[in-house]
Amino acid sequence: MRKTNWVYFPKSHEATTFIKSVVAAFEAVEDDLNVNAVRMKSDSVLAAIRPGPQQIGFEVETGKKGNEKIRVPVLFGQNG
Numbered sequence: 001m002r003k004t005n006w007v008y009f010p011k012s013h014e015a016t017t018f019i020k021s022v023v024a025a026f027e028a029v030e031d032d033l034n035v036n037a038v039r040m041k042s043d044s045v046l047a048a049i050r051p052g053p054q055q056i057g058f059e060v061e062t063g064k065k066g067n068e069k070i071r072v073p074v075l076f077g078q079n080g
Contacts, residue, residue, distance in 0.1 A: 004030060018056070025052025 004027050008015035015023075029048050033040070040048075043063065050060045062068040 003027065021056050022053070025049070025056060028052055 004023060006023055008019055026049065029052065032048060033045060046061065050062070053060050059070055061070050
C-alpha cells in the first residue's frame with residue numbers, strides 16, 4: 001500500500017483525528033486507483049472514492065444528472 005503525501009497546517013499542530021480519517025479514506029483506495037487510473041473515467045474514480053468520505057459525514061456527488069449533483073452557491077468576496 002502506498003502512502004499519500006499530505007501536510008497539515010499549521011505545522012506546529014498535529015492533524016486532528018478527523019483530518020487523519022479523511023486521509024485514510026483516500027489511502028484506502030489509492031492502490032486500486034493507481035493501477036487503473038489510466039483507464040478510469042472521472043465518474044468511476046469518484047465511485048471508488050465515495051464510500052470513505054460518506055462514512056465520515058461528507059456529502060458526495062453520485063453522478064452528472066441534476067438530482068445526483070450537489071448544489072453549492074458561489075459566493076463572492078470583497079469587491080466582486
